[in-house]
Amino acid sequence: MRSWWGKTSSKEDNKKTKKSIIDAIHRKLKISSEEKLNSRSGGSRSRVPSRSPSPSAQVARSQSFAERSHAQPLPLPAVRYTGIGRSNSGLGASIRPGLDRGSKPLDLPLPRPGCVSNRLDHAYTEGDFATASVSSVSSTDSDYPFDSRVLSPLTSDYEYGNRTATNSPSSIKQKDQSPIVSKKNSKEALNSVDFSLSNHIPPTSPRRAPSRTHVQNLQIPNRGAFCSAPDSSMSSPSRSPISAFGPEQVINCGLWAGLGSGHCSSPGSGHNSGHNSIGGDMLGQLFWQTNRCSPECSPIPSPRMTSPGPSSRIHSGAVTPLHPRAAGTSVESPTGRPDDGRQKSHRLPLPPITISNTCPFSPSYSTATSPSLPRSPNRAENPTSPGSRWKKGRLLGRGTFGHVYLGFNSESGEMCAMKEVTLFADDPRSKESAQQLGQEIALLSRLRHPNIVQYYGSETVDDKLYIYLEYVSGGSIYKLLQEYGQFGEIAIRNYTQQILSGLDYLHAKNTVHRDIKGANILVDPSGRVKLADFGMAKHITGQSCPLSFKGSPYWMAPEVIRNSNGCNLAVDIWSLGCTVLEMATTKPPWSQYEGVAAMFKIGNSKELPAFPDNLSDDGKDFVRQCLQRNPSHRPTAAQLLEHPFVRNAAALEKPILTAEPTEALPAVMNAGRSMGIGHARNVGGFEPEGVAIHQSRGSKTGAGLRSLSLSLSLSLHTHNTRTQ
């Protein structure tokens, strides 16, 4: 059968024209189909921007269309969202590029508000917790004004002793001569503290505050808020949070309260970065997935891959986490010079240089993101083109607020990790993102420790904020666990010791990380561990800390879940205990439970998680110390550094820097193996300061072992130095 355009030869001229039109239509349909397929293949990930309203999704889109000159992730007129019945959802963001792209809108597979509502309806019937959780995922902007979400302070901050920041655990320990166990009547009190922790009161030991629930303080969004969140993971029918609910959960008002206040800001991070945290995609966070794809597994940048992952974190007040003081105000200026307010909260290693763009957002944001030239420690002064120094490379991972790329300075040859966040002046989510990033910048810029990812600087370029960080190429512990399975005891000890060193330094500055977990701990090729992702971190000022419901559910301390007092340093110790179990099993504790049930277990039961058999008695005791439900019973990081589980690890693996020849390496390694202290590959690359620590701790071990350890360390270090 001939086609209609070929019936007459007189229409040959039109034939080509029409055929080309049809071909064009076919191409377009194909593109549309492919987009749908891509969307489906990615499940909720591709179709639904991870943390919808968060710039991360927008970043993805902006990246996706960045190559198209006319597709800028700029805010559209207010009417742009009317078609989908909500304002600032990720869906709106997701369709924006498509709408921007051409005059004829493509028939994209957009979810209808009604459909979303239907999907969520079931959840609503399950209880307020589900409602709150879902709502907090991604709805929020207009329906859920973040200012009103701030819970009233449930408890006042713990008071902390004044400690001098130091990297030396031993020095800290000497200052902290106070009982660690204040309540012997607790079943969770230390069973046996034989590692010089007894009779110590952690300087961070919180005064106990009455546990209260403050349901009345919650401002759970109305249903409209939920309807406005089709971009949440809830839109994925494959993962229903309902199953996580049981009758027992409903009774836990405190838990509901905490979750109700939770704010999910980004599903993407979790997934990509292997997190299982709450913050963007509550659903994703509430389900432990054993085989999630991390962006770390896929280094190919794919802007279209919106990441909905489970990694997102809950942060109740995440919308306004930036406390003026936490942002660094007056102490943030490294130059000490009076500045325009921005500099106050934006401490950079070097004085800021010319600026490309100022941030159009809130003062709190601008203070944290004053356009400054990102610099690594060795960078030259006064570069002529700050914004072009770092060239964006491959995608390293996705986070709550944006993507992280490899950055390369083709002039100096340096690399860095570039966290890129697209900001929208008229988007409350952007303000939220900016504020949280401002807090991260303010905190990071004051930190310098070998076990904390180094902050280089930040700047805004057009509508993007860039944070430049030390590049840690080994990926996260989460990624290593996914790729290689559970760690051996020595690796766990080694990593735990380093995490503790970072935490000890951090806590000495009265700063709590609040999101310690494998996905937020990076490892370099020499086995050095770096704490990363300070988006949840908080400098404890002694003032009220109402925004305490933050973290990742499976690693979240009970007091955080109960919202009784989640702003204390001990929450990191709890999370560390969970991370140790994560390293030993590849999963966090209570991962056999789905999200809400897990949170109930953590928050309300007194059960300890199962300890794996492959963990030594020291390891089990270490975890037991960390997982004491009463935060005041948990040892401090400084005290835990003296626990045999990590103390011995440090003695075995701390390297020594000398000029010893590497010829001794094979013999030393063989000797080490024969003594059961293999894993020599983990010992290289430590700082010179490790020498003193090592020698100090080495004195506690046998002379022969110390000698072997010293030789092993120095030899391997030399070897690593030469091979790097």
Ligand SMILES: Nc1ncnc2c1ncn2[C@@H]1O[C@H](COP(=O)(O)OP(=O)(O)OP(=O)(O)O)[C@@H](O)[C@H]1O
């Ligand atoms: N300094 C770095 N070096 C190498 N990779 C990094 C670095 N920082 C981040 N990444 C990669 O990017 C991912 C996301 O980074 P990060 O967790 O800091 O973003 P985020 O927005 O703070 O995430 P989250 O969702 O946890 O809030 C990480 O999981 C990691 O894979």
